[in-house]
Amino acid sequence: MSASTKDIKKLAQAFLRDQGYYRGDIDGMWGTLSNRAFKRYSDYLSSLDLDIGGERPVAEDGVADAVSGIVVIDPGHGGNRKIGGSSPNNATSASGVLEKTMTLDLAKRVQKQLKALSSGIPGSGIKVHLTRSGDTNLGLSDRAQVAAKKDADVFVSIHFNGFNGSVRGTETLILSTEKGNVNEREDRELAQRIQSAMLAAIRRFDANARDRGVKNNRRLGVLSDISLGNTRGESKTRACLIEVEFIDTPAVDELLNTGPNANEVRNAVAEAIAEAIIDDLRANA
């Protein structure tokens, strides 16, 4: 059965709403609100100079452009008690693997990949810090303050989702401007790069991967600009929070933890995140 024009308009409205551009009803009625949202999204897309999935910029001598910067990776949760708004753990995989274990594992892989990619490009120097390297917990603002103390260019908080044990999807969150995000546009660019890269990596192993897009959230403590040290005058740190997949869904658990390719999938996701961060550093050099 083919979709009607109204259905397509509904899909477009739902997509624009997910992206934070549309606030009207999902009714398939394309009025002023929809037009305005579409225009704002088109303007945003044309303002980007994304290089997602394309070839890495290469200098005339055939070597990729040098890239440098400071990156802070934040493995979500940790430890055994709640501290400063951060729970020791939230989601648990279908087979019982804790989210805090998976975030730390992925963070270490991203760190390793960033160092490897950086060392492969002459003249590059990317410094990578983790907010935690063991099973410990830090408060939400303390995590962001690591980025401020290290003078980070990029801050990425890693999380895994959970819901009802059956839904799928990859999503990336940024702090919305309503909550005082002073560099929402730069955050969104970083988030979009990582979201697209992660999704492509997961899709290589599982066609059922679902794009939940980049979303605004008004109250994400770990992305607070005050804690990150961003001000209107100086907003250096670009930040986002990634939700890799819904680990309480058995298919995802198999993909990332228990399946025969789990190690390969986790490496591919880590490499994708690292490449997206490098692209972002290069774009903002």
Next chain:
Amino acid sequence: MTCVQMREHKRFKAKKQTRIRIPTPPMTNRTTMNLTIALVVLLLTGCTSVEESTDITSAYRSVWAELYPDTLAGQHAEGTLYGDFYSAAASDTRIVAERRWEKFLSDWMPGNAAFEDASHARFVNWAKLEIQRLRYLKHKNIAAAETTSKRLRQIAADME
């Protein structure tokens, strides 16, 4: 009729009345079982229209429990986001549900606290709507309770 005859007559009458009295049959196991079944049926019939009842002690089923009953059987410890949410969602009377949802929100969203991740935000927002629905029911605003249920179902549909 002599006194003796009168006494005899009264005794005979009393005996006759005793004879015609129908004794209550003792409750057999089968009768008890039938009564229990009838009671369960009555209770179940009452449960199917939770929306129509506004009694705080009446049976309750959260929208989450209606949609995702399997999740409630999961092993999540008390004091964790999932454990506390599922405990509130599994409440079977309104008075228990109200207490648990309120505790969930005070523990997981005190004042203007921040969200730590997407599932935290989702569960807190869901809990706010569940308790809103409960309060509408408590104040006999059935239409508003239904609207809140629909909103939760829409959120669930959007997640799929």
